[in-house]
Amino acid sequence: MFINVLNRELRIAARSPGEWLQPLCFLLIVMTLFPLGIGPSPGLLATLAPALIWITALMAVLLSVDRLFRDDFEDGTLEQLVLSSGPVWLNSLAKVCAHWLFTGLPIVCLSPFLCIMMNLSSQWMPKIALSLLLGTPILSLLAALGGALTVGLRQGSALLPVIIMPLMIPVLILATQAIASPASGDAYFLWLGALLSFSLTFLPLAIAASLKVAVSR
Amino acid sequence: MIDSPLILCHVRNLACERNQRTLFSGLSFRLEQGQILHLKGPNGSGKTTLLRILAGLFIDYDGQIEWQQDHRLIYAGHQYAVQGQLTPLENLSFILSLQGIAVARDEIYRALADFGLEDTRFSLCRELSEGQRKRVTLCRLSLSKRPIWLLDEPYSALDEAGAALLSGICEQHLLSGGGLVMTSHQAVPITQPIDTLELQPCL
Numbered sequence: 001m002f003i004n005v006l007n008r009e010l011r012i013a014a015r016s017p018g019e020w021l022q023p024l025c026f027l028l029i030v031m032t033l034f035p036l037g038i039g040p041s042p043g044l045l046a047t048l049a050p051a052l053i054w055i056t057a058l059m060a061v062l063l064s065v066d067r068l069f070r071d072d073f074e075d076g077t078l079e080q081l082v083l084s085s086g087p088v089w090l091n092s093l094a095k096v097c098a099h100w101l102f103t104g105l106p107i108v109c110l111s112p113f114l115c116i117m118m119n120l121s122s123q124w125m126p127k128i129a130l131s132l133l134l135g136t137p138i139l140s141l142l143a144a145l146g147g148a149l150t151v152g153l154r155q156g157s158a159l160l161p162v163i164i165m166p167l168m169i170p171v172l173i174l175a176t177q178a179i180a181s182p183a184s185g186d187a188y189f190l191w192l193g194a195l196l197s198f199s200l201t202f203l204p205l206a207i208a209a210s211l212k213v214a215v216s217r
Numbered sequence: 218m219i220d221s222p223l224i225l226c227h228v229r230n231l232a233c234e235r236n237q238r239t240l241f242s243g244l245s246f247r248l249e250q251g252q253i254l255h256l257k258g259p260n261g262s263g264k265t266t267l268l269r270i271l272a273g274l275f276i277d278y279d280g281q282i283e284w285q286q287d288h289r290l291i292y293a294g295h296q297y298a299v300q301g302q303l304t305p306l307e308n309l310s311f312i313l314s315l316q317g318i319a320v321a322r323d324e325i326y327r328a329l330a331d332f333g334l335e336d337t338r339f340s341l342c343r344e345l346s347e348g349q350r351k352r353v354t355l356c357r358l359s360l361s362k363r364p365i366w367l368l369d370e371p372y373s374a375l376d377e378a379g380a381a382l383l384s385g386i387c388e389q390h391l392l393s394g395g396g397l398v399m400t401s402h403q404a405v406p407i408t409q410p411i412d413t414l415e416l417q418p419c420l
Binding site: 086091 | 273274275276277290292295297299300301302303307310311314315341
């Protein structure tokens, strides 16, 4: 069941590259503009870089999530997903995994490149990549929850960031602290990991419940 | 015909209200094996809502719905659940896998051929016409062997040949002891006796 849904999502994503390339292009464009706007002072850029990378990644995930459930809602697949014989949370988790594979994972892979663009020395790269590796799945899960809550609403896409942004703030704080603090960074990474396992356990259930409400209108 | 048909579903005193308007109340009926129930009524009288209640997609109702034995059902709504970026084969095997049925590729090809979709089996569904996509849904009906079918306007968007195919699989389904509830504004061209349930708009 999980594999079938994942397989389907990956197939669809592979056939519509525009949808998942758009947030990545957004990320690259914004990260190009920051050094130009802030000016060529390496010290200042290096101080700001972790936060800038993270905020842009967060925006990129938000940008990509509106379509996560909308197509399925409109063509009736979501009804079938809710009526399916398997657990809805597992199917939702498969959809989130596919979303992360096409949004979060590319961001993680791009992160060394982003570090170079922000003139960060190479010792930062593993930290930033690790924080994104732990953090972006949480962002995907949260964004999917927002998508599931707003999919049945006509003006849902306007509401989504408002609902989800506050929930993403802890992730942002933990991640940037993990990168910035030189000595005690490990503790923040552990916190980030704890948050990831918590979200991975409970958010699929919340997403499934929201989807059930969305189709029962 | 089936000698002593089992009751598949027993509905007692069903009432539903939407947007402060009573759609129907005091609705009681039974669905037996081999029985087709045709829901009739003007637009907005609650036919689709009744089907969604039976499917378990809408739970804001009063009354009792008792399912006998195995109540695995298929709901085919206004939306076809056909993804434009997938081929008919991929769509069908996905939807069937959601229902926990693994169907061999050859069997799906055979069903697609039966429904006149032989030439389009490698094209993406967004390239298909409305009627062809509807036919993909019909393939799903014929492939998944479930005792209860809930069909919402199954004859819409189909040409004459498509309608004949649909009637054919419905007749087969009824003969094999299935139950069927459908809404349709057209007359239903099925040879078995059709029970009609008229939904009157409540004031």
